[in-house]
Amino acid sequence: MGLRIRLRRAVLNMTTESVDGAHIATLLCSVDDVCGGRPKRVELKEHGPVAVFRLNGTFYTIDDTCTHAQASLAEGEVEGDIVICPAHFGRFHIPTGKAITFPVTQDLGIYATFVRDGHVFAQLPCARSRRASSELP
Amino acid sequence: MDGHLGVLTEAAAVVPTEVSHTVSRQVERFLYREARLLDQGDYDAWLSLLAPDIHYWMPVIENRARDDPEGTYAPERLAYYDDTIDDLRRRIVRFQAKTAWAENPATRHVHVISNVEVEPGDSPGEVVAHSVFVNYRSRSERDEVVLFGRRRDVLRHRDGVWLLARRRILIAQNVLLSKNLNVFL
Amino acid sequence: MSEQRPTDTEMLTGRGSTCWYDEQNACLDRRVFWDEHIYDQELERIFRRCWLFVAHESQIPKPGAFVSTYMGNTSVLVVRQRDLSIKVLVNTCPHRGNRVCHAELGNARGFVCNYHGWSFGLDGRMTGLHEAAVFERTPGFDKRKIGLPQAAQIATYKGLVFATFDPAAPPLDEYLGAYRWYLDIVLDNDERGTEFLPGAFKSVMRCNWKVPAENFTGDALHAGWTHDAGSQAVFGKGINPTSEDGLQININGHGWQVDSKYPVGNAATLGYKSILRYFREREPAVAQRLGAVRARMAGAISSASIFPNFSFLPGQSTFRVWHPLGPREVELHAFVLVNCGAPAEIKEAYRKGNMMTFSPTGLFEIDDGENWEFCTQSNRSAESRRQPSHYGLGLGSEVPSSELPGNVFRCQVNDANQRAFYRRWAQFMSAKSWTDISAC
Numbered sequence: 001m002g003l004r005i006r007l008r009r010a011v012l013n014m015t016t017e018s019v020d021g022a023h024i025a026t027l028l029c030s031v032d033d034v035c036g037g038r039p040k041r042v043e044l045k046e047h048g049p050v051a052v053f054r055l056n057g058t059f060y061t062i063d064d065t066c067t068h069a070q071a072s073l074a075e076g077e078v079e080g081d082i083v084i085c086p087a088h089f090g091r092f093h094i095p096t097g098k099a100i101t102f103p104v105t106q107d108l109g110i111y112a113t114f115v116r117d118g119h120v121f122a123q124l125p126c127a128r129s130r131r132a133s134s135e136l137p
Numbered sequence: 138m139d140g141h142l143g144v145l146t147e148a149a150a151v152v153p154t155e156v157s158h159t160v161s162r163q164v165e166r167f168l169y170r171e172a173r174l175l176d177q178g179d180y181d182a183w184l185s186l187l188a189p190d191i192h193y194w195m196p197v198i199e200n201r202a203r204d205d206p207e208g209t210y211a212p213e214r215l216a217y218y219d220d221t222i223d224d225l226r227r228r229i230v231r232f233q234a235k236t237a238w239a240e241n242p243a244t245r246h247v248h249v250i251s252n253v254e255v256e257p258g259d260s261p262g263e264v265v266a267h268s269v270f271v272n273y274r275s276r277s278e279r280d281e282v283v284l285f286g287r288r289r290d291v292l293r294h295r296d297g298v299w300l301l302a303r304r305r306i307l308i309a310q311n312v313l314l315s316k317n318l319n320v321f322l
Numbered sequence: 323m324s325e326q327r328p329t330d331t332e333m334l335t336g337r338g339s340t341c342w343y344d345e346q347n348a349c350l351d352r353r354v355f356w357d358e359h360i361y362d363q364e365l366e367r368i369f370r371r372c373w374l375f376v377a378h379e380s381q382i383p384k385p386g387a388f389v390s391t392y393m394g395n396t397s398v399l400v401v402r403q404r405d406l407s408i409k410v411l412v413n414t415c416p417h418r419g420n421r422v423c424h425a426e427l428g429n430a431r432g433f434v435c436n437y438h439g440w441s442f443g444l445d446g447r448m449t450g451l452h453e454a455a456v457f458e459r460t461p462g463f464d465k466r467k468i469g470l471p472q473a474a475q476i477a478t479y480k481g482l483v484f485a486t487f488d489p490a491a492p493p494l495d496e497y498l499g500a501y502r503w504y505l506d507i508v509l510d511n512d513e514r515g516t517e518f519l520p521g522a523f524k525s526v527m528r529c530n531w532k533v534p535a536e537n538f539t540g541d542a543l544h545a546g547w548t549h550d551a552g553s554q555a556v557f558g559k560g561i562n563p564t565s566e567d568g569l570q571i572n573i574n575g576h577g578w579q580v581d582s583k584y585p586v587g588n589a590a591t592l593g594y595k596s597i598l599r600y601f602r603e604r605e606p607a608v609a610q611r612l613g614a615v616r617a618r619m620a621g622a623i624s625s626a627s628i629f630p631n632f633s634f635l636p637g638q639s640t641f642r643v644w645h646p647l648g649p650r651e652v653e654l655h656a657f658v659l660v661n662c663g664a665p666a667e668i669k670e671a672y673r674k675g676n677m678m679t680f681s682p683t684g685l686f687e688i689d690d691g692e693n694w695e696f697c698t699q700s701n702r703s704a705e706s707r708r709q710p711s712h713y714g715l716g717l718g719s720e721v722p723s724s725e726l727p728g729n730v731f732r733c734q735v736n737d738a739n740q741r742a743f744y745r746r747w748a749q750f751m752s753a754k755s756w757t758d759i760s761a762c
Contacts, residue, residue, distance in 0.1 A: 069441070069450040077431065087441045087450025088434055103439065103452060197521055200426040207428070214521030215658065217683045219674060227555050227593070227678065231685045234551035236560075239689045276692075311426065312524040312653060316691030318682040 023112075023123040028052050028061065031118050039083070041074035047124050049074075050111070053094050055081055060094050061113045061122035067099065067106035154257065156264055161255045164266050164292055167299045172248035172270075175321055180229040183321070184222075188293055188300040193220040195306040195322065210307070217318055218306070225321075232319075239319055245275040246320060258291055263302065266290040270306075272322055274315075282315040284308055286322060342751070343744040348714035348737065350744055355530040356701035360751075361649035368630050368750050369394025373477070373484040373497045375632040375643055376400045376410055378657065380481065380517035381427070386444060389427045391655065392645040393485060398473065399423055399433070400483065401444050410473035410485040411446040422470065433470070446470035480509035481516050490756045499761060500727035501576040501628070507616045508636050511608045514663035518641075519673050523656040523681045529694040531631050531646035532747070534654075537694070538625045538633030539577030540570055540739025543715065545623070548693060552685035556593050556678075568623075568734025570716070571726060574761055575629035575746025577739030580622050580636075588637025589621030591686070592675025597621075600668050601637075615725060623734075629746050634659070639672055640680040650698050656680065713737045713744070729762075 026044065034040045034054040041064050043049050049064035051074040062083075064073050071087035078084075081094050090104030097108035111122040156164075167186070174183045187193075195218040196210035212219075220228075231237050252269040259265075272284045291303035306322050342351040342360075354360050374393045381389050382402040389400050390413065397413040399422075413421050415435040422433040422442060432449055434441045439452030448468040451457050457465070473485035477494035479502065484494050491497065498505065509516055527534070537544065546561040553561045568581040581587060586601045601621040609617035621637040634641040642656040658676045660669045679686045701707040716736030723730040731738035746762065753759045 066450075069439075069452060069454040071450050084431070085450075086432065086443070088439060088452070089431055197523065199521070200424075201428055202425045205425070205428050211520070213673075215519060215523055215673065215681070216521075216677055217523075217681060219677055224674075224678060228683070228685065231551045231555040231688070234554045236554070237551035237689065238548065239692045312526060313682050314526050315682075316525060316527040316695060317688045319688050 022125060024126045025114075025121045026124045028120045028122055031059075031115060031120055034059065034120065037078060039074045039078065041072060044124070050122065050124075051083075052113070052120055052122075053078065053083070055094060059113045059115060059120050061111040061120075062092070062094060062097050063109040066090065066092075066104065067108060068104045073108075156255050156257055160264060161253075163299060164255045164264060165253050167292065167301075168250050168253060168266065168268055168290075171301070172250050175248050176246045178232070178243060178246070180232055184226065184229065186299075186301055187222060187225065188302040189222055191220075191222050191225070191302060191304070193218050193225060193304050195219075195308070198308060198311055200311040217313075239276075239317065242276075244319060245273075247271075247273040248322070249273075258293075260293075262294045264292050264294075266292055270322055272320060274320060284310065284315075284322070288322070343748040345741075345745065348712070348717060348741060350711045350713055352701050352707040352709065352711055354747075355532065355698050356649060356707055358649055361530075361646070363751060364646065365394050367753065368747070369396075369646065370487045371491060371750060371756065372488075372630055373475075373486045373491060373494050374630075375482060375628065376473075376476075376485050377408075377483045378481050378516070378518040378641075378659070379408075379478060379483060380662075382408065384429070386429045386431060387427075388423070388430055388444075390423060390425065391643070392647070392653070393473065393487065395645065395647050396487075397421065398485070400485075401430070401446075403444055408476055408478070408483055409445055410476055411442075412471040412473075414471065415440055416468055416470065440468075442470050446472055479505065482509065488756065492756065496761075497574065498576070498628070499574050501573045501578075503727050504571065504578045504616075504619075504626070506612060507619050508634065508639070508659065511604070511612060511617075511620055512661040512663050513611075514661065516659050517662050519658040519660060519669065523654070525654050525682045526647075527652045527654060527691050527695055528650055529652055529691075529698040530650055531644045531652050532743075533694045533697050534644050534652065534690070535627055535631050535633060536740045536743050537690070538635075539572070539627035539629075539743050540579045540736060541625070542568065542570075542579050542581070542623070542734040542736070544693075548689050549686050551689060552679065553591075555685045556591055566733050569726070570719075570731040570734060570736045570738045571728045572731075572739045572742035573728035575743055575749075576627065577742060578624065578626040579734050579736070579739055580619050580624035581734050582618070582622070584623050585618045586621035586637065587623035588635055590637075591679055592638055592671065593678060594671040594675055596667060597671050597675065600664065627739075627743070629743065635680065638676065638680055640676055713740050 028042045029040050029052060034052050039051045039053045041049055041051050050061050051064040053060045066073055066085040068090055069087045071085050073083050073085055076084045076086045082091050083094055084091050088103050091100040092108055093100055097110035099105050099107050111124055113122045171186055194216060196216045197214060199209050201207060201209050232240060249271040250268050254267045256265045268288050270286055270288060275281045286306055286308035289305045290301060292299050293302045342354050376391050377389050377400040382400060385402050385404045387402045391398060391400060399411045399413050401409050401411060403409055413423055415422050417438055417440050420435050420437045422435045432441060432443045441450040443449045446469045448465045457463050474487055474489040475491060476485045479494060550560045570579040586598050589597050589601050605617050608620060624636050627633040631644045639659045640656055641659050642654055645653040647653050658672055660672050678684060681687060714737060716731060716733055716738050719731045719733055719736060721730055721732045749759055
């Protein structure tokens, strides 16, 4: 038990600066949290909620808030690699975040996702790069 | 006998892709004559146009979403007609009964048949005929009903005559907008 | 006809409603089949109060399954929820009123209005809006408080789902009362329960809803005359006169009338010997489950109706609702009920048998519609609708019965159930609320 707690703390403390300094590897959840074909919604204070999907053993992270009417995609149905928004049934392609059917037209943010020691991480834009991108014309 | 029809009556190795003008014309005349017999209420003559193994089917049309995989009609659901020759004979017993009150005075029927297309059938001696119908019924002084729909028929040529072997009728209505359907279509 | 015939003004103001049905003379004011104001009052006092049949459970087996129907003339969606309960949602968007569902049945994830994209879950609660951000900036707007209107109460009796808009309505079991003893004949003669066959017959008749409802609640008399041709087609002969031993039974305005001489007469009408064998073979098991009396009633020449507008024929197993879409317009929805445990060939015989007899092409149904339309339409005439009607057949035929619950009347050819129907109708029409309505 003590070893597990120490290991978990080590994982939580782990950060990795990406090559361009624009993303931070962020712990989202345990791999066991994403099961039974259902996504896992993760609230992140600075970034906003994301949804973690597990499709054929591969994990994907997308923004949880539908780009159309702000519903939570984690509450939507999953058909293959498509998530269906529970509000107006617009479809997004999970691996690419692409908006596929009416009424969704704006793609979702997607984030490189990896697993380490039984936990799921995503490369999320850090605050600096988010502010910079919001200043872009 | 038309040469092309001769091809149809053999156990052909090659299925023809179209029927001759002569056969098309024969099928049209069959459908027009059938309509006239029904307009006249000559049900015995109409019965003689049907093959003994006739399947006469008119499913109820459901109002379902376009992407509903169940489809707007299916053979296992309730149907207006899903008849064998014996079923049709039974209906005609009622039509001809003196106490069929809803037939006395007679309903004034007009069957308009149009858009006839004839294709080779799946079996030798058979053709598939598509047609549109408009059925008009007038009863009493002002009671009138118009019904539109399509039919897909299989007609069989045997011993020099055409017989109706299969009919599927699809009406262009979900709720039937009349109190009954006292008519063959 | 009573001297106290209400004036037209009294009709318009809703006063004098108890005079529309003259108990003393067993006579009904024919304006009840024609008048727009009476119809409007029925929509309030009957169809917003009573328990109304909306679906059979088998029509909506899985979460998301729905059927569209009417309660009175209100379009509703009967929706199976994720927790397997049932909700009845009114098919009108709370924004501007449009329908939120245009299909008559199917499987849904939710319902979205085509006009402005207001979106609702299976439970009717709002799940989203197009241009949501603008709404959310609007002071006082709270999407959690918005949803589709719903029936106040929903309850199921052995597969039949009923709903009412009235929160003050007594429970369904009380509304049906001892009539449930009779309903078990068709709903509970087999432990595996019942289901509707897939599909429905829907048609329109230009008659007042009460005309077919009163026919099914107690009109054994018309069978031998109206349906002679249908009987000739199925049996090769007319319908035998009904026996003196038959009965009419009514409870709370619900009716059941039954012959005793031909225990499978109704079932035989379908024209399949296999169905008759099914009834005869099952009779001992049904007798063990429900008793010998009810086992003999199962396929007998009979008809029945639950007040106000849900009728059925035991034996033929046609179950139908006379939806009142106007004072002179009925949209009939008819279904076929079978035992879940019946063999496939028996279910198929019921499917075809109902098609042949009680569908728009039905050998029996064809001759009913014109009678009912003209019974209604003749009241267009101010002179005709002043004429008396006659509901006095079988006056004084009530008999005590220790064996059968409810009000029992000797002789199947009788107007006792029709009188009970209009008595109940008058009670609802003059009552201000459910507290004024008692069992009868």
